[in-house]
Amino acid sequence: MTQHQAWREITSETAFTKYGRSVEKVAFELPDGSKNDFYLKCERPAAAVLALTPDRQVILARQFRPGPRRILHELPGGFVEPATDPAATAAAELLEETGYQGTVQPSPKSGTTPTPTSSATCSPPPTASRSPNPGPSTPSSSTRS
CATH class of the missing domain: 2.20.25 (N-terminal domain of TfIIb)
Incomplete structure (x- = not known):
């Protein structure tokens, strides 16, 4: 060698x-x-959450991204501020981007992923608290397990 x-x-x-x-x-x-x-x-460090409805549909955020110049479906997430827990960031981003909230569980660290990922099971949000992001942030039926 x-x-x-x-x-x-x-x-x-x-x-x-x-x-x-x-x-x-x-x-x-x-x-x-x-x-x-x-x-x-x-x-900067970031966190994302794989959130599921009680009937196991994946909750995705719809956000405009300048690179592809279009709205994309993506996992809710965002940058982790210094001295902030990544799971708390994931929970806050889930609520902000989709209107859903749930109990967020950090995933075990793999050591290879720079973005911590969490999981959550969520209940539907009240209609008045829906996110102002473009388009609905509804569960994606095409991503059912």
Whole structure:
């Protein structure tokens, strides 16, 4: 087996920061002596919740995303503020994005996922507390288990 030689980091600087995300420009000297810049996306810690209705339908949030330029169905979630429990963040995001609330249980840590995921079983929200996000945040019948 061939042993790889280490790359040496020369410089690192923040190229851009906005909305809890940043892009870092890192310059490396490669083993052959050449130098290259690499751009790394960095994000704050985030949490998401896989929420189910009592009849086991998945609750998804509908949110506009600028990259694909459309509204997507996604797990409710958001950035975890410093000194805040990820499960508490997941519960708050579930309520804010869908109007649903439930008992949130943190998933066991796998060590490979940067975003902690929680699960919850929820009851339907009162009509008056529904989220102002575009479109309904109703359970998805196409994601039934």
